[in-house]
Amino acid sequence: MANQIKQENFFESSVWVLFLILGVLEILFGAGDMIAGIENDPAILISATGRTPAELKAQDPLLYKAMDQQQKVIGNILLMTGFLVSIISLTAFRRGARWSWFTFWLIPISTALGVVSSYNSRLPGESLAPPFYSGLLFAVLTILWLVLSYRKYLSQDME
Amino acid sequence: MSTQTVITRSTTFEVCWIVLLMISVLATFNHIMLPLYGDPVALSIGWTGFSIYATVVIAIPFRQGERWAWYISWILVIGFAYPILIIQESYTVAYLIAVGVMAVCLLLTAPAFFRKEILLC
Numbered sequence: 001m002a003n004q005i006k007q008e009n010f011f012e013s014s015v016w017v018l019f020l021i022l023g024v025l026e027i028l029f030g031a032g033d034m035i036a037g038i039e040n041d042p043a044i045l046i047s048a049t050g051r052t053p054a055e056l057k058a059q060d061p062l063l064y065k066a067m068d069q070q071q072k073v074i075g076n077i078l079l080m081t082g083f084l085v086s087i088i089s090l091t092a093f094r095r096g097a098r099w100s101w102f103t104f105w106l107i108p109i110s111t112a113l114g115v116v117s118s119y120n121s122r123l124p125g126e127s128l129a130p131p132f133y134s135g136l137l138f139a140v141l142t143i144l145w146l147v148l149s150y151r152k153y154l155s156q157d158m159e
Numbered sequence: 160m161s162t163q164t165v166i167t168r169s170t171t172f173e174v175c176w177i178v179l180l181m182i183s184v185l186a187t188f189n190h191i192m193l194p195l196y197g198d199p200v201a202l203s204i205g206w207t208g209f210s211i212y213a214t215v216v217i218a219i220p221f222r223q224g225e226r227w228a229w230y231i232s233w234i235l236v237i238g239f240a241y242p243i244l245i246i247q248e249s250y251t252v253a254y255l256i257a258v259g260v261m262a263v264c265l266l267l268t269a270p271a272f273f274r275k276e277i278l279l280c
Binding site: 069070072073074076077078080081083084085087088091092097099103106110113114117118120121 | 199200201202204205206207208209211212213215216219220225227230231234235237238241242245246
Protein backbone atom coordinates (compact mmCIF):
# COMPACT_ATOMS: atom_id res chain seq x y z
CA MET A 1 0.00 0.00 0.00
CA ALA A 2 2.88 2.29 0.80
CA ASN A 3 3.86 2.61 -2.85
CA GLN A 4 0.37 3.78 -3.79
CA ILE A 5 0.54 6.87 -1.61
CA LYS A 6 4.22 7.64 -2.21
CA GLN A 7 4.65 11.13 -3.63
CA GLU A 8 6.39 11.36 -6.99
CA ASN A 9 8.73 14.26 -7.61
CA PHE A 10 8.51 16.43 -10.73
CA PHE A 11 10.95 14.30 -12.73
CA GLU A 12 9.29 11.03 -11.76
CA SER A 13 5.84 12.22 -12.79
CA SER A 14 6.91 13.91 -16.02
CA VAL A 15 9.56 11.56 -17.39
CA TRP A 16 7.11 9.53 -19.46
CA VAL A 17 5.80 12.76 -21.04
CA LEU A 18 9.32 13.75 -22.11
CA PHE A 19 9.82 10.39 -23.81
CA LEU A 20 6.38 10.57 -25.40
CA ILE A 21 7.27 13.99 -26.85
CA LEU A 22 10.55 12.54 -28.12
CA GLY A 23 8.70 9.64 -29.70
CA VAL A 24 6.23 11.95 -31.43
CA LEU A 25 9.08 14.18 -32.70
CA GLU A 26 10.80 11.09 -34.09
CA ILE A 27 7.59 10.13 -35.88
CA LEU A 28 7.26 13.62 -37.41
CA PHE A 29 10.91 13.91 -38.48
CA GLY A 30 10.89 10.32 -39.73
CA ALA A 31 7.78 10.90 -41.83
CA GLY A 32 9.35 14.07 -43.28
CA ASP A 33 12.52 12.19 -44.25
CA MET A 34 10.53 9.32 -45.75
CA ILE A 35 8.53 11.71 -47.93
CA ALA A 36 11.12 14.31 -48.92
CA GLY A 37 14.34 12.27 -48.56
CA ILE A 38 17.49 14.33 -48.70
CA GLU A 39 15.53 17.50 -49.51
CA ASN A 40 13.88 17.43 -46.08
CA ASP A 41 16.87 19.01 -44.35
CA PRO A 42 19.42 20.33 -46.88
CA ALA A 43 21.66 21.55 -44.04
CA ILE A 44 22.64 17.91 -43.29
CA LEU A 45 23.85 17.39 -46.85
CA ILE A 46 25.61 20.75 -46.99
CA SER A 47 27.43 19.97 -43.74
CA ALA A 48 28.59 16.57 -45.02
CA THR A 49 29.35 17.35 -48.67
CA GLY A 50 29.48 21.14 -49.00
CA ARG A 51 26.81 20.94 -51.72
CA THR A 52 23.10 21.65 -51.76
CA PRO A 53 20.74 18.86 -52.88
CA ALA A 54 20.17 20.66 -56.20
CA GLU A 55 23.93 20.97 -56.83
CA LEU A 56 24.55 17.33 -55.96
CA LYS A 57 21.69 16.20 -58.21
CA ALA A 58 23.14 18.15 -61.13
CA GLN A 59 26.77 17.10 -60.56
CA ASP A 60 26.40 13.48 -59.42
CA PRO A 61 22.89 12.02 -59.92
CA LEU A 62 23.96 8.53 -58.80
CA LEU A 63 25.35 9.76 -55.48
CA TYR A 64 22.26 11.94 -55.06
CA LYS A 65 19.99 8.93 -55.57
CA ALA A 66 22.00 6.79 -53.12
CA MET A 67 21.99 9.49 -50.43
CA ASP A 68 18.30 10.20 -51.00
CA GLN A 69 17.50 6.50 -50.57
CA GLN A 70 19.64 6.35 -47.45
CA GLN A 71 17.84 9.35 -45.95
CA LYS A 72 14.48 7.70 -46.66
CA VAL A 73 15.60 4.53 -44.86
CA ILE A 74 16.82 6.64 -41.91
CA GLY A 75 13.39 8.31 -41.94
CA ASN A 76 11.74 4.88 -41.82
CA ILE A 77 13.88 3.87 -38.84
CA LEU A 78 13.10 7.16 -37.04
CA LEU A 79 9.38 6.73 -37.66
CA MET A 80 9.30 3.11 -36.43
CA THR A 81 11.47 3.86 -33.40
CA GLY A 82 9.24 6.84 -32.64
CA PHE A 83 6.21 4.56 -32.59
CA LEU A 84 7.97 2.09 -30.28
CA VAL A 85 9.14 4.84 -27.91
CA SER A 86 5.70 6.49 -27.84
CA ILE A 87 3.84 3.26 -27.08
CA ILE A 88 6.34 2.13 -24.44
CA SER A 89 6.07 5.61 -22.83
CA LEU A 90 2.29 5.44 -22.73
CA THR A 91 2.17 1.92 -21.30
CA ALA A 92 5.03 0.23 -19.44
CA PHE A 93 7.12 3.35 -18.74
CA ARG A 94 4.16 5.30 -17.43
CA ARG A 95 3.27 2.42 -15.10
CA GLY A 96 6.83 2.32 -13.78
CA ALA A 97 8.15 -0.90 -15.36
CA ARG A 98 11.81 -1.21 -14.50
CA TRP A 99 12.81 -2.78 -17.84
CA SER A 100 11.48 0.27 -19.71
CA TRP A 101 13.66 2.63 -17.64
CA PHE A 102 16.74 0.59 -18.51
CA THR A 103 15.65 0.35 -22.17
CA PHE A 104 15.18 4.11 -22.46
CA TRP A 105 18.87 4.64 -21.68
CA LEU A 106 19.27 3.67 -25.33
CA ILE A 107 17.93 7.11 -26.28
CA PRO A 108 20.72 9.24 -24.76
CA ILE A 109 23.26 6.63 -25.90
CA SER A 110 22.04 6.61 -29.51
CA THR A 111 21.59 10.39 -29.66
CA ALA A 112 25.11 10.87 -28.27
CA LEU A 113 26.47 8.51 -30.93
CA GLY A 114 24.46 10.45 -33.52
CA VAL A 115 25.99 13.71 -32.29
CA VAL A 116 29.52 12.27 -32.59
CA SER A 117 28.71 10.89 -36.05
CA SER A 118 27.29 14.25 -37.13
CA TYR A 119 30.41 16.03 -35.86
CA ASN A 120 32.75 13.60 -37.61
CA SER A 121 30.91 13.71 -40.95
CA ARG A 122 31.14 17.51 -41.17
CA LEU A 123 33.45 18.87 -43.83
CA PRO A 124 36.13 21.30 -42.61
CA GLY A 125 34.81 24.85 -42.85
CA GLU A 126 31.16 23.80 -42.99
CA SER A 127 28.77 24.50 -40.13
CA LEU A 128 27.44 21.68 -37.99
CA ALA A 129 24.18 20.06 -39.11
CA PRO A 130 20.99 20.67 -37.06
CA PRO A 131 20.91 17.03 -35.73
CA PHE A 132 24.15 17.82 -33.88
CA TYR A 133 22.42 20.46 -31.76
CA SER A 134 19.07 18.69 -31.34
CA GLY A 135 20.84 15.42 -30.49
CA LEU A 136 22.98 17.16 -27.88
CA LEU A 137 19.94 18.82 -26.32
CA PHE A 138 17.93 15.57 -26.18
CA ALA A 139 20.89 13.59 -24.83
CA VAL A 140 21.27 16.05 -21.94
CA LEU A 141 17.53 16.22 -21.24
CA THR A 142 16.98 12.46 -21.28
CA ILE A 143 20.02 11.77 -19.07
CA LEU A 144 18.82 14.39 -16.58
CA TRP A 145 15.25 13.07 -16.46
CA LEU A 146 16.27 9.40 -16.31
CA VAL A 147 18.76 9.98 -13.51
CA LEU A 148 16.35 12.10 -11.47
CA SER A 149 13.50 9.62 -11.85
CA TYR A 150 15.51 6.52 -10.85
CA ARG A 151 13.66 6.15 -7.52
CA LYS A 152 10.35 5.46 -9.27
CA TYR A 153 11.83 2.59 -11.31
CA LEU A 154 14.46 1.15 -9.02
CA SER A 155 12.59 1.13 -5.72
CA GLN A 156 11.81 -2.26 -4.18
CA ASP A 157 8.07 -1.77 -4.65
CA MET A 158 8.20 -1.81 -8.42
CA GLU A 159 7.84 -5.14 -10.23
CA MET B 160 -2.90 -10.44 -9.70
CA SER B 161 -2.36 -8.78 -13.04
CA THR B 162 -4.28 -9.91 -16.09
CA GLN B 163 -1.11 -10.69 -17.98
CA THR B 164 -0.50 -13.83 -15.91
CA VAL B 165 -3.70 -15.38 -17.28
CA ILE B 166 -2.30 -15.71 -20.80
CA THR B 167 -2.42 -19.23 -22.16
CA ARG B 168 1.04 -20.25 -23.38
CA SER B 169 0.64 -22.99 -25.92
CA THR B 170 3.55 -24.71 -27.67
CA THR B 171 2.75 -22.62 -30.75
CA PHE B 172 3.08 -19.45 -28.69
CA GLU B 173 6.40 -20.58 -27.21
CA VAL B 174 7.85 -21.55 -30.61
CA CYS B 175 6.68 -18.35 -32.30
CA TRP B 176 7.96 -16.21 -29.42
CA ILE B 177 11.40 -17.83 -29.67
CA VAL B 178 11.45 -17.32 -33.47
CA LEU B 179 10.45 -13.63 -33.12
CA LEU B 180 13.08 -13.12 -30.44
CA MET B 181 15.78 -14.82 -32.52
CA ILE B 182 15.00 -12.70 -35.59
CA SER B 183 15.13 -9.47 -33.60
CA VAL B 184 18.38 -10.47 -31.84
CA LEU B 185 20.00 -11.48 -35.14
CA ALA B 186 18.80 -8.22 -36.70
CA THR B 187 20.43 -6.31 -33.83
CA PHE B 188 23.79 -8.00 -34.38
CA ASN B 189 23.52 -7.59 -38.14
CA HIS B 190 22.76 -3.89 -37.82
CA ILE B 191 25.64 -3.33 -35.38
CA MET B 192 27.96 -4.63 -38.12
CA LEU B 193 26.57 -2.41 -40.92
CA PRO B 194 29.63 -0.07 -40.97
CA LEU B 195 31.79 -3.13 -41.74
CA TYR B 196 29.81 -3.55 -44.98
CA GLY B 197 30.44 0.09 -45.89
CA ASP B 198 27.13 1.51 -44.67
CA PRO B 199 27.08 4.86 -42.85
CA VAL B 200 27.44 4.86 -39.05
CA ALA B 201 24.24 6.91 -38.68
CA LEU B 202 22.27 4.16 -40.42
CA SER B 203 23.81 1.53 -38.14
CA ILE B 204 22.98 3.53 -34.99
CA GLY B 205 19.36 3.96 -36.10
CA TRP B 206 18.81 0.34 -37.13
CA THR B 207 20.56 -1.04 -34.04
CA GLY B 208 18.52 1.15 -31.68
CA PHE B 209 15.30 0.15 -33.40
CA SER B 210 16.23 -3.56 -33.26
CA ILE B 211 17.12 -3.39 -29.56
CA TYR B 212 13.77 -1.75 -28.73
CA ALA B 213 11.97 -4.43 -30.70
CA THR B 214 13.98 -7.18 -28.97
CA VAL B 215 13.15 -5.83 -25.51
CA VAL B 216 9.43 -5.51 -26.35
CA ILE B 217 9.34 -9.11 -27.62
CA ALA B 218 11.44 -10.42 -24.72
CA ILE B 219 9.44 -8.85 -21.87
CA PRO B 220 5.92 -7.43 -22.43
CA PHE B 221 5.16 -9.72 -25.39
CA ARG B 222 6.15 -12.74 -23.30
CA GLN B 223 4.00 -11.43 -20.43
CA GLY B 224 1.01 -11.29 -22.74
CA GLU B 225 0.59 -7.51 -22.90
CA ARG B 226 -1.75 -6.88 -25.79
CA TRP B 227 -0.10 -3.57 -26.75
CA ALA B 228 3.15 -5.48 -27.25
CA TRP B 229 1.47 -7.70 -29.84
CA TYR B 230 0.17 -4.68 -31.73
CA ILE B 231 3.47 -2.79 -31.60
CA SER B 232 5.39 -5.86 -32.78
CA TRP B 233 3.83 -5.30 -36.20
CA ILE B 234 6.07 -2.22 -36.36
CA LEU B 235 9.00 -4.62 -36.68
CA VAL B 236 7.33 -6.28 -39.66
CA ILE B 237 6.57 -2.92 -41.31
CA GLY B 238 10.05 -1.58 -40.51
CA PHE B 239 11.68 -4.55 -42.24
CA ALA B 240 9.25 -4.44 -45.16
CA TYR B 241 9.90 -0.81 -46.09
CA PRO B 242 13.53 -1.21 -47.31
CA ILE B 243 12.34 -3.99 -49.64
CA LEU B 244 10.13 -1.44 -51.39
CA ILE B 245 12.84 1.16 -52.05
CA ILE B 246 16.10 -0.82 -52.27
CA GLN B 247 16.73 -3.27 -55.08
CA GLU B 248 19.63 -5.24 -53.59
CA SER B 249 20.06 -8.99 -53.15
CA TYR B 250 20.25 -8.76 -49.35
CA THR B 251 16.65 -7.55 -49.18
CA VAL B 252 15.62 -11.19 -49.75
CA ALA B 253 16.69 -11.83 -46.13
CA TYR B 254 14.40 -9.01 -45.02
CA LEU B 255 11.59 -10.44 -47.12
CA ILE B 256 11.96 -13.87 -45.46
CA ALA B 257 12.13 -12.27 -42.00
CA VAL B 258 9.01 -10.21 -42.72
CA GLY B 259 7.09 -13.33 -43.82
CA VAL B 260 8.16 -15.43 -40.83
CA MET B 261 7.44 -12.63 -38.35
CA ALA B 262 4.00 -11.97 -39.81
CA VAL B 263 3.09 -15.68 -39.60
CA CYS B 264 4.39 -15.88 -36.01
CA LEU B 265 2.42 -12.82 -34.96
CA LEU B 266 -0.75 -14.21 -36.50
CA LEU B 267 -0.20 -17.57 -34.79
CA THR B 268 0.31 -15.92 -31.40
CA ALA B 269 -2.79 -13.73 -31.73
CA PRO B 270 -5.15 -16.23 -30.02
CA ALA B 271 -2.99 -16.19 -26.89
CA PHE B 272 -3.49 -12.43 -26.58
CA PHE B 273 -7.11 -12.17 -27.55
CA ARG B 274 -8.40 -15.26 -25.72
CA LYS B 275 -7.35 -13.65 -22.45
CA GLU B 276 -10.43 -11.46 -22.24
CA ILE B 277 -12.78 -14.40 -22.73
CA LEU B 278 -11.05 -16.34 -19.95
CA LEU B 279 -11.46 -13.41 -17.59
CA CYS B 280 -15.20 -13.09 -18.17
